[in-house]
Amino acid sequence: MHIIAIANQKGGCGKTTTAINLAAELGRQRQRVLLIDMDPQAHASLGLGIKAHCQQGLYEVFNHELSLAQTILPQVIEGVDLVAATVTLAAVEPLLGDQPGRERQLLEHLEPLKDHYDQILIDCPPSLGLLSINALRCATRILTPLDAGFFSLEGVHQLRALVGLLEEKYALHLPMEILLTQFDGHTRLAQTLLEQVRQQFPQLLHRVRIRPTVRAREAVYFGKPLCQYAPQSTAASDYRRLAATMLADAQHRPSVAPRAPTRSALENDSEDNSMSLSREKALRQMVVLTFNDIECSRLQLAGDFNDWVPDQNVETRKLNGRWQKVFTAEPGVYEYRLLVDGKWQADPTNPYEIPNDLGGINSLLQVPAQL
Numbered sequence: 001m002h003i004i005a006i007a008n009q010k011g012g013c014g015k016t017t018t019a020i021n022l023a024a025e026l027g028r029q030r031q032r033v034l035l036i037d038m039d040p041q042a043h044a045s046l047g048l049g050i051k052a053h054c055q056q057g058l059y060e061v062f063n064h065e066l067s068l069a070q071t072i073l074p075q076v077i078e079g080v081d082l083v084a085a086t087v088t089l090a091a092v093e094p095l096l097g098d099q100p101g102r103e104r105q106l107l108e109h110l111e112p113l114k115d116h117y118d119q120i121l122i123d124c125p126p127s128l129g130l131l132s133i134n135a136l137r138c139a140t141r142i143l144t145p146l147d148a149g150f151f152s153l154e155g156v157h158q159l160r161a162l163v164g165l166l167e168e169k170y171a172l173h174l175p176m177e178i179l180l181t182q183f184d185g186h187t188r189l190a191q192t193l194l195e196q197v198r199q200q201f202p203q204l205l206h207r208v209r210i211r212p213t214v215r216a217r218e219a220v221y222f223g224k225p226l227c228q229y230a231p232q233s234t235a236a237s238d239y240r241r242l243a244a245t246m247l248a249d250a251q252h253r254p255s256v257a258p259r260a261p262t263r264s265a266l267e268n269d270s271e272d273n274s275m276s277l278s279r280e281k282a283l284r285q286m287v288v289l290t291f292n293d294i295e296c297s298r299l300q301l302a303g304d305f306n307d308w309v310p311d312q313n314v315e316t317r318k319l320n321g322r323w324q325k326v327f328t329a330e331p332g333v334y335e336y337r338l339l340v341d342g343k344w345q346a347d348p349t350n351p352y353e354i355p356n357d358l359g360g361i362n363s364l365l366q367v368p369a370q371l
């Protein structure tokens with residue numbers, strides 16, 4: 001079971017949008033998901049069409065009047081249960097302020113639920129108060145959205161420092177990842193941000209980026225996740241890929257064995273699969289894809305790993321009538337397509353697919369983190 005705290009004290013950077021849509025995509029991918037709305041603004045609850053302001057919730061849980069299980073709204077969308085934010089949530093921080101072990105209250109209340117869920121997502125408020133600290137304290141992974149439109153890395157430095165303190169104090173390892181949201185790679189601002197994040201947090205940048213779309217705001221208004229409201233939108237497909245990537249990563253973490261819908265980069269029988277690494281690109285894996293039954297005179301490969309430029313940074317081999325494509329990529333989940341004699345198509349030898357923004361189908365490739 002994984003507990004993902006979605007945290008950044010900067011307001012409006014995409015925490016709630018990420019919480020809702022990642023939860024929805026994980027639910028669709030047959031994960032048992034609990035989403036906890038830890039923000040008194042209740043945007044995650046409202047974004048799923050739930051107006052629970054007057055009901056009982058986390059305040060009563062932290063006050064020992066209710067168990068956490070008693071506050072859960074089951075199946076608000078496919079595969080996703082919700083602990084909604086209530087009007088009393090704003091009073092939780094003063095309440096916790098007086099309690100011993102105030103930083104680990106949520107952790108203790110989650111304990112009985114651990115076997116019921118594969119993924120628990122916590123939408124944090126835009127502050128580093130006790131609500132956020134409780135979420136960080138029980139997290140196995142921290143996702144920090146960063147709005148590429150109005151960026152400031154100061155908040156991320158503060159959050160990183162707080163996470164460092166919690167790691168030290170409780171002897172924890174809290175992997176943190178920065179997720180760029182509303183990221184339009186065509187703008188200079190976005191490219192500058194990308195560069196700064198790479199420089200200042202070289203290990204933390206998540207390779208999936210969420211593109212801007214007006215559909216994201218509309219979906220909240222209509223109380224639906226993007227996969228229901230606008231499944232063809234750019235951000236919907238980005239969140240789909242984020243979920244797939246997180247599941248694939250989870251395979252390399254100890255506690256869970258999720259079902260990642262991807263073709264493995266390791267499935268081929270070539271000795272090249274021994275995955276050599278260059279020193280300066282130590283994280284990159286060599287990937288060899290073999291295509292047995294594709295008859296054509298030219299086969300090209302394009303995907304996230306080469307910016308969708310056919311055969312860019314890809315070596316082509318032809319062995320006994322079989323095509324092979326060889327390239328390097330960082331661990332993660334990638335979408336790709338083939339260009340077969342000039343015609344785009346999904347990989348017919350790969351059953352793992354995902355709809356793309358153009359109404360077609362992309363194939364999915366998993367490059368594992370460790371070999």
Ligand SMILES: Nc1ncnc2c1ncn2[C@@H]1O[C@H](COP(=O)(O)OP(=O)(O)OP(=O)(O)O)[C@@H](O)[C@H]1O
Pocket residue numbers: 010011012013014015016017018039041043124125126181182183210211212213214216217218220235
């Ligand atoms: N990919 C996107 N494209 C366009 N708009 C987006 C996108 N992601 C988020 N938004 C919009 O940006 C605004 C802020 O997003 P969101 O509520 O998710 O941020 P937040 O970090 O949870 O804010 P807060 O700190 O107030 O809780 C919302 O209006 C949301 O609809």
Ligand SMILES: [Mg+2]
Pocket residue numbers: 015016017039043044123124
């Ligand atoms: Mg929010």
